[in-house]
Amino acid sequence: MLTIYSMPVAVYCAKLRIILRHKATAFEELPPPGGYGSDAYYALVPSGNLPAMIHDGFMLSDSEAIAEYLEEAFPDISMLPQSVKLRAKAREFSRSHDTRLEPAVRAIYPQVAYATRDANAVIAGGALISKHLSSLALLLSANPLDTNRLWLCDCGFAVSFAWIKAFEAALDLPINWPEIVTDYDAHLQSFHVIAEELVAYQPAMDAYLEKAKPS
Structure with a gap:
C-alpha cells in the first residue's frame, strides 16, 4: 500500500x-x-x-x-533519462523550480488577501518571478531532454505556472513571460496527466483565491 x-x-x-x-x-x-x-x-x-x-x-x-x-x-515508466549527464540536466531543471521559481511564487501567497495586500510587494514579487522565468528560458533554450517524454522535472513547473497565471488574474501580478516559457507551459498541458491534475486542482485554487476579492 x-x-x-x-x-x-x-x-x-x-x-x-x-x-x-x-x-x-x-x-x-x-x-x-x-x-x-x-x-x-x-x-x-x-x-x-x-x-x-x-x-x-x-x-x-x-x-x-x-x-x-x-x-x-516503480521503474516500468521511467521519468528520468538513462545517461548520467542527462539525469543531471533533469535535476538541474528540478532544482531551478524547487529552489528559485516556486519559492518566489509562494512569496505571493501573503498578498492574496485583499484587505492586507501590499501593492509594492506584489510588484516586487512579479519582478522576481519574471527574473526566474527569464532564467528558465535560458535553460529551455539549451534543453537536451526529449520533449516527447514527461520527466520528473516537468511536473512542478506545470503547477507553479498555473498559480502564476491565477495571481496575474486575481492580483494584477505583473509578469513577463518569455515566449519559450509559454510554449513550454502549453506543451506540458498536452500531457493528459497534467491536464487532468490541473482541472482537479482548480477548485482548491479558486477557494484559496476567494480572499483576493474585495469584501
Whole structure:
C-alpha cells in the first residue's frame, strides 16, 4: 500500500499526484491526521512536511526525495533519462523550480488577501518571478531532454505556472513571460496527466483565491 499525506492546495502534493498517475501507480491520498502541524502528524512524519509518503511501512518526506524514490521503486515508466549527464540536466531543471521559481511564487501567497495586500510587494514579487522565468528560458533554450517524454522535472513547473497565471488574474501580478516559457507551459498541458491534475486542482485554487476579492 502506498499512502500520500497531502493538502488540496499544496503545489508539491499536486506535483506528486502527476508523477504517480503518469507511472500508473495506485495510491491512497489522506489529509494529515489531526491536521497539518498536529502532534499526531509529527508522530508519523517527524519533519511535519507535506507531502509525505508511507509505502509498505517505509516513511519518506520531501517531494523531490519521494519523486526519486518512486522512480526507483516503480521503474516500468521511467521519468528520468538513462545517461548520467542527462539525469543531471533533469535535476538541474528540478532544482531551478524547487529552489528559485516556486519559492518566489509562494512569496505571493501573503498578498492574496485583499484587505492586507501590499501593492509594492506584489510588484516586487512579479519582478522576481519574471527574473526566474527569464532564467528558465535560458535553460529551455539549451534543453537536451526529449520533449516527447514527461520527466520528473516537468511536473512542478506545470503547477507553479498555473498559480502564476491565477495571481496575474486575481492580483494584477505583473509578469513577463518569455515566449519559450509559454510554449513550454502549453506543451506540458498536452500531457493528459497534467491536464487532468490541473482541472482537479482548480477548485482548491479558486477557494484559496476567494480572499483576493474585495469584501
